[in-house]
Structures are given as C-alpha cells and as structure tokens.
Amino acid sequence: MPETWPSDLGPVICVVGARPNFMKMAPILRAFANHAPAIPTLLLHTGQHYDRDMNDRLFEDLRLPQPDINLEVGSGSHAVQTAEVMKRFEPVLDERKPSCVLVVGDVNSTLACTLVAAKKNIPVVHVEAGLRSYDRAMPEEINRVLTDQIADLLYTTERSAADNLTREGIAAERVRFVGNVMIDSLQDNRQYARSPTTTIATGGGDPALIAGPEGYGVVTLHRPSNVDTPDVLASLLGVLREISARLPLVFALHPRTRGNIERFGLQHLIDTPRMLMLPPQGYLEMLGLMADARIVLTDSGGLQEETTALGIPCLTMRENTERPITVEQGTNTMVGRDIEAIRQQTAETLAGRGKSGRVPELWDGRAAERIATDLAGWLLDRHAAGC
Structure with missing residues (x-):
C-alpha cells in the first residue's frame, strides 16, 4: 500500500439521496478519511428527499461533512426523479473524473447514479448489496436488483445475500461480505442518543x-x-x-x-x-x-x-x-x-x-473499515493494471 494516494487516481464519488443513506454513508466517509493512505472522496447529495431542517439535523447528528455537490432534484414520480438525477449527475462525472461511484441501499438515486456511471464505463460499488424481499411491487426491490446487476463491486451485510446474487448470475469474485454499516453508525452514535x-x-x-x-x-x-x-x-x-x-x-x-x-x-x-x-x-x-x-x-x-x-x-x-x-x-x-x-x-x-435474538455475524461496528481496506486495494490494483 503506497504512503500517499496516486495523484492521477480520481476521487470516490459517494452518493446519498434519502434519509437512510446518510446513516450508511457517515461511517464509510470516516473510514475512507482514516485509511492509510486516505481515500479521496466527494460527497454528492442528489436532493431526492430534502427537508432543510431534517437534512441539517441529520448531517449534524451524524457528524457528516456538508455535501461537496447537491443536485437538488426534489420530489417527483419515480420516473421523473430517476431521470432528473441521471441528467444532473452525468456532467458531474465528466467534470470530476472519479475512480468509482459508491452507492448505498436501494433508493431511486442509487439506481439512477449507477446507470449513468455504468454507461460511462466508471466502476460502481454497491454497499448493502444482495438484499431481496422478492416483492417486485416494491420500487426498492427493482432498484436493488438492477443496481446489483450493473455494479462492479458488491458489499453485503449478511451471508445469505451472496446466495441471492449467485442465483441472479453475479460472479462470486465481485462480492464481499463485510457486515452492516448501519450498525457502525448505531455504535458510533449510541453515546450521543437523545x-x-x-x-x-x-x-x-x-x-x-x-x-x-x-x-x-x-x-x-x-x-x-x-x-x-x-x-x-x-x-x-x-x-x-x-x-x-x-x-x-x-x-x-x-x-x-x-x-x-x-x-x-x-x-x-x-x-x-x-x-x-x-x-x-x-x-x-x-x-x-x-x-x-x-x-x-x-x-x-x-x-x-x-x-x-x-x-x-x-x-x-x-x-x-x-x-x-x-x-x-x-x-x-x-x-x-x-x-x-x-x-x-x-x-x-x-x-x-419477546424475541431476544443475537447480533449477526460482522455486525460489529467495523464494516466501514473493512470496506475501506478492500476498496483501496481494489482501486490501486486497477490503477496499477492501467484500468
């Protein structure tokens, strides 16, 4: 691992669009910043869900930096919202030339940014891949399935997710079981709970x-x-x-x-x-x-x-x-x-x-660290190979 990130290897564009994305992205950004060498990032907010008061409170609560880019797409039907994100995201890729696009979860912004990046031959990384309800009436299920088909690197929260991906023809070498970044956020913030x-x-x-x-x-x-x-x-x-x-x-x-x-x-x-x-x-x-x-x-x-x-x-x-x-x-x-x-x-x-249950495997607060380590190696190997 080099001491510094190669100057000609672009940043990772990290996409958030709706409330659940913020909790998943916060520990990832911290892990990227703390990695040696630090992984350069740009935080992009599509504005899919936007309430100024709630938005500001979430960023403050999660100790998230303010977005580097805000597409401000606002609300609309699924088709309108997805299309608007795609239209506004493409010029960002042309200007910023990222090493990859990292998306989380299953909201419309996740699929929209994945589609644009894939069409431009920019690698896509999907965090929280492989989850399935098998209910195609849920818009989120469509977003999950299509994003996983297109993504180059898929990080899963539970082992059964890999079985879902295998059934859908996704090669095992694209899949990594790393744990649940939502639990990273929970553990990071438990002491600050109101x-x-x-x-x-x-x-x-x-x-x-x-x-x-x-x-x-x-x-x-x-x-x-x-x-x-x-x-x-x-x-x-x-x-x-x-x-x-x-x-x-x-x-x-x-x-x-x-x-x-x-x-x-x-x-x-x-x-x-x-x-x-x-x-x-x-x-x-x-x-x-x-x-x-x-x-x-x-x-x-x-x-x-x-x-x-x-x-x-x-x-x-x-x-x-x-x-x-x-x-x-x-x-x-x-x-x-x-x-x-x-x-x-x-x-x-x-x-x-009531059910007492147990905490699942790798829900240990270190999923984001594992993602940072793996993604840094993957990007540097691609860079060395001239990809």
Missing part, C-alpha cells in the same frame, strides 16, 4: 407518559401498502389504539401517514392520551427512543436492523422483508397486516416472551 424524555418534551408531549413501570413502545408507519388505503390504515391504527391501553405508544408520524389520517377522517383513532404523536424525528432522537423501548412496531427496513442490534423486540407490519437475518437471528417478527398476529405477538412480548 434522552426519550427530552425528545417527548421537545415534541410537545408529557414525559410522564413513559415514566410508568410498564414502559412504552415505539411506532413508525409509512409504507403505501399500509397507509394509502383507508380500511388498512384504520385497522392498523385501531389495533395500535388497543395496544396503547396496556402500553403507552410513542408514534413518530410520517407526513404521508399524517396526511392520510386527516384525509380519511381517522383522527379519532389516535386521539388518546396513551398514544403520543410526534413529528418526524432525527436519528439521535429515534435511537434514544428505540434503545429504551419495550417493543417497536414498524414497517421500516432500517429499524428491523437497529432493533436487532439493540436487542429490542420488533414487530414488522409487512408481508415480507429483505432483511431475513433479523428474523432468523435477531429480534424481528413478521406480522404483516394481520391484526390478530399483531395483538398476539405484542401480548407475548409484554409478558416477557
């Missing part, structure tokens, strides 16, 4: 809600399959209200969910002092809330992983998961939209029979 009582007070709630001996649960709900149909949303809110009679619930309310509750006239289902509605929370606030919760009820992918790492029982209100290791080894139980299953599994957890 107190739940502070979070509740700041959100306008009464901290006494969670002060009782029964503790509290945390709820997030945002997927279209759960919140865009009146009957489905009503049934889920109804069972949550029922659960809250036994266990106070802190509900971080996504704007899509809040809007549909109002549009469908379902406000009465959440109008109870035992369910506290909070606005969307920052990373450190959610980390503090989850770490002290008795149970988490969610349809989020990232929370399935974080609760497994924290040892907190999680009920996932989806019919499938792209993170099966959280069920097989972790604390996650799939309950879908089955009201009786939600009711029963919550009762089991509150009776002390």
